[in-house]
Amino acid sequence: MAKRVVPETARRRRRPTKQGQVLTHQLIVETALRMLREHGAAGLTARRLGLALGADASTVYRYFRGMDDLVLAIADELFGHAVDGWSPTGDWRADLRELGLRIHHAYLTHPQAAVLTASRVTGLPQEVATDEIILGILRGAGFPDADAVRIYHAFIDQSLAFSILDAATLALPAAAREADEEVWRDTYARLPATTHPHIAATAPLLVARMNHSAYPTALDMLLASASAQLRG
Structure with a gap:
């Protein structure tokens, strides 16, 4: 009990x-x-x-x-950090992009907590308020309810999935993280074109990008898809 x-x-x-x-x-x-x-x-x-x-x-x-109850409270606190000080501009796409980046940033500010909590559903006030904001933005933009829920689902899961992925990297010991980062320069960038033509052709771009989060790019792609659907 x-x-x-x-x-x-x-x-x-x-x-x-x-x-x-x-x-x-x-x-x-x-x-x-x-x-x-x-x-x-x-x-x-x-x-x-x-x-x-x-x-x-x-x-x-x-x-x-119990301690799990505390973990849920921590998860809710991170949602509170994400929306603290946020205010809508009226541009649905810009507002969702800002919220997504804020959620991602809030979790990465506390990487150990992110790994522990980002997969949880709390039903607590800050999480519920954030979900209400996101759904309100989508419905206010003119998306039918079924589409608003589908896009909300993709948006929030994408935000949290990248938060876990990027936070797990930050939570690694420094030596392990640095070793992973060096693989792109020390291994991928040295593969010969005779055996790996596509990697060799894009190696400088891979080295420049792969140690940074892909979340902003993925978020922009999601919002572009949603925007195209709305226009259609």
């Missing part, structure tokens, strides 16, 4: 923690994000989180039903 989470007003500590802070839902999420950035998913435990907060590990469970 799931543990009952105590309402925020009832669970607020009457005195500060050892760190001089009063525990809140937001503080726990922010501390968990920092721990993920510094120690990775394996380092995020209730015991370690309690130590970082200057509180007993059991205190975390007054705010969250």
Whole structure:
């Protein structure tokens, strides 16, 4: 049976923690994000989180039903980071492009958290608000509901898929990441045209592009396809 989470007003500590802070839902999420950035998913435990907060590990469970509940809250927090300060321009294509880039950037700012959370569906307020914004943009642009949902589906899954892919690269140890990047220059760029004519012909372009995210290009292709459909 799931543990009952105590309402925020009832669970607020009457005195500060050892760190001089009063525990809140937001503080726990922010501390968990920092721990993920510094120690990775394996380092995020209730015991370690309690130590970082200057509180007993059991205190975390007054705010969250379990560690998975905290993971969902972290995912929702990243959506909040993505839309914070965003405002629509009225140009549906430009607005969706900006939102996509913001989602991608929010996850890449916290690569360890992105790998842990980008595949989750939370149903929490920030995620729901973001989905409402995206669907509103598409329906406001004139897409029929079936098309709006189809494009929304492709848009959000593309954003999150690239977030996981690019975040996984950033989350690698520096030496491993640098070794992967060098493969394009040290292996692909040296393949002879006699055996690999197409790679050899495009090698300089591959070296210039392949260590950067393809997400902006993929996003533009998706939006161009949607725009062509709308015009049609």
